Amino acid sequence: MNIIVQKFGGTSVANDQNREKVAQKIINKYNEGYSVVVVVSAIGRSGDPYSTDSLLSLIDKKITKSREIDLLMTCGETISAVVLSNLLTKKGYKNIVLNGYQAGIMTDENFGNAKVLNVSPERIINNLKEKKIVIVTGFQGASINGEVTTLGRGGSDTSAVIIGEALNSEYVEIYTDVDGIMTADPRVVPNAKLLKRMCYLEVYQLAEEGAKVIHPRAVEVAERSNIKLIVRNTLSDCEGTIIAGTNNSLDKSIGEYDQDVISAITYKKERVQIIVKTKEENDDLLTSISDQNVSIDLINIFTDKKIFTINNEDLNIIQDILNKEEYEYEIIEDCCKLSLIGHGMRGIPGVMARIYKSLSDNNIKILQSADSHTTIWCLVRCEDGDNALKVLHEEFQLGR
CATH class of the missing domain: 3.40.1160.10 (Acetylglutamate kinase-like)
Incomplete structure (x- = not known):
């Protein structure tokens, strides 16, 4: 059968x-x-x-x-x-x-x-x-x-x-x-383009970072069994997005893979940045947070401070921990985490520089950033989130 x-x-x-x-x-x-x-x-x-x-x-x-x-x-x-x-x-x-x-x-x-x-x-x-x-x-x-x-x-x-x-x-x-996986949310970026093909890792990252087209657990299962996924629109005959293969192994029988540096951009709102002054004595802050089952990300650790982000819903728990253990801290609410995803950025110099310059030229301040082989994350104010998405989409010419 x-x-x-x-x-x-x-x-x-x-x-x-x-x-x-x-x-x-x-x-x-x-x-x-x-x-x-x-x-x-x-x-x-x-x-x-x-x-x-x-x-x-x-x-x-x-x-x-x-x-x-x-x-x-x-x-x-x-x-x-x-x-x-x-x-x-x-x-x-x-x-x-x-x-x-x-x-x-x-x-x-x-x-x-x-x-x-x-x-x-x-x-x-x-x-x-x-x-x-x-x-x-x-x-x-x-x-x-x-x-x-x-x-x-x-x-x-x-x-x-x-x-x-x-x-x-x-x-x-x-x-x-929707017609498939887009280069950005078309409700924010009208010229967002349909991506005809993506690898499992890129789609997993998109799903984890806010894109709601497919659940990340489903992508994990598909990858372990090498099952081809196709995301399509019920109300149209669009071919949709094919999800298959990895960065290094692709089924060329269903089309060439897009080699753009950035494939897609998404974002998560309702983030809070926490800046904590490091204590001179033994500092077990991250352990205390973990014990409360609070997930933190964008973690930067310096000799004098720790910076990380949390979901809005966890703010009261974090404040209770910080107050109980008498930390000095600063809270920046109403933040938005941008995620730029693409296997093509691996080993390419200057990607972060382009992101910084394009946002800076549009008076958008980066509060924090981090990167991996296939993703760059930037934290900005929520009020700048939509504009940042449009600016970066244009900078990397994702709508062409």
Whole structure:
């Protein structure tokens, strides 16, 4: 069997018009001779009747056990799957809906963010052999004890790729409401360009740093199994973005790889910069922060001070630590972390100099920076975030 997996997000199944598009995408692949497995998210987004956030608004989470919260959260995907099943049946296509447990997705019992331990795809395979389209509820699985679990935010992407891995699928399509992965957010940069192909590492970095087209865990699974991913728009026939290979190993049969220094730029808002004066005595600040499970990044350590950034939501915890241990410190709120990503920057001199000059020429101050082989990070004020994105997009000619 030539198996493919198609994943459709919440906006893709949000209304009758969109679901008609979804059904046609599925039918087209089925009629091409593929055995098709479909993974669906809950209908719509926050505010829509059956979205995950809307379901959660029905309860008081403070007094509800995490086990019961997971049971509630899986309802949205079940509704979505059955509605899509009904539409395909009306069109004359045999199909079956399987929840995560029925699809063979076994997890631990970390409710709300369960880890997939194993996938037993026999039931999926048996139904594919019967020429049925298999629709699987995304975002969920079950423990060995039969407890329903959810995989955390972005779990439907992870479900699709893990199923694709278990089935040795030809590729996995991730359908969303944009044409693919862009050089920048087109809502901020109107001339942002579609990237036809990217490697796993670049997409993982983009996803980690704020791009919301695909979840980073899904990219990790695809890379370990070398599964080709294609990000496409449900509402158009655009070819989308192919995600495959590494910096050094690329499948040339599906097009040459773009060798630009920078491939894409993204950003995360709601960051806070912390500047802490180093104590003369033993300084265990980073250990104290780690003990509170607070994630810090952009860490710079000097003889007289430490500088790092945190999420807004962790500010009170950090302040409590700093006050309790009597540190002198400064807090800069409303920061934005820009991430410039591209394998082409490796070994190329002057990239940081261009970033600094272009931002400086536009009166945008860099508060902090860091780099790796494939990513450069710059911290700026949130009020400068959109303009910085536009300036750097133009500097590296990403819209051409």
